[in-house]
Amino acid sequence: MATLNINGKPYDVQVEPDTPLLWVIREQVGLTGTKYGCGVAQCGACSVHLNGEVRRSCSIPVSAVKAGDKIVTIEGLSPDSSHPVQRAWLEVDVPQCGYCQSGQIMAAAALLAKNPKPTDQDIDQAMTNICRCGTYVRIRAAVHMAAGNSRGRGSIIHMADAADAVPADSTNNA
Numbered sequence: 001m002a003t004l005n006i007n008g009k010p011y012d013v014q015v016e017p018d019t020p021l022l023w024v025i026r027e028q029v030g031l032t033g034t035k036y037g038c039g040v041a042q043c044g045a046c047s048v049h050l051n052g053e054v055r056r057s058c059s060i061p062v063s064a065v066k067a068g069d070k071i072v073t074i075e076g077l078s079p080d081s082s083h084p085v086q087r088a089w090l091e092v093d094v095p096q097c098g099y100c101q102s103g104q105i106m107a108a109a110a111l112l113a114k115n116p117k118p119t120d121q122d123i124d125q126a127m128t129n130i131c132r133c134g135t136y137v138r139i140r141a142a143v144h145m146a147a148g149n150s151r152g153r154g155s156i157i158h159m160a161d162a163a164d165a166v167p168a169d170s171t172n173n174a
């Protein structure tokens with residue numbers, strides 16, 4: 001048996017020690033916002049926070065989680081979807097199919113907790129989660145929005161700013 005602290009609550013679970021944390025979260029605890037994608041720590045769909053660090057829960061055996069460790073899943077990021085990253089995701093309308101997005105949001109939240117004003121390069125280095133729908137441009141824009149950045153090369157926000165910044169007479173140049 002293991003006792004896990006998930007989203008601030010203790011859970012006693014009866015599982016084999018090598019059971020991946022992802023399956024405990026989904027099947028024993030019933031929090032299904034954390035998704036299974038590849039199962040081999042490549043895609044990030046299963047991302048959760050473990051003591052504030054983003055981790056891929058498909059590849060953490062439950063025996064590696066200590067009693068005092070704090071696990072946060074997408075359900076625990078905020079009580080009412082009011083985390084700045086969640087609000088930015090809604091504002092930018094990031095998801096397409098949505099499958100990867102809880103992992104993306106958890107990765108973005110962990111990034112901003114450490115680096116409140118990330119550059120595009122910071123975002124690209126930290127956000128290695130895979131999105132099969134290719135929402136990467138909107139993800140980057142939403143991270144900038146959550147950070148309160150008005151710019152970010154390649155982001156939707158940056159492109160909108162750039163359009164606004166075109167000199168009024170530039171369209172008259174032949």
Ligand code: FES
Binds near residue numbers: 043
């Ligand atoms: S399911 Fe864990 S990284 Fe893909």
Ligand code: FES
Binds near residue numbers: 100
């Ligand atoms: S939104 Fe479909 S996989 Fe990312």
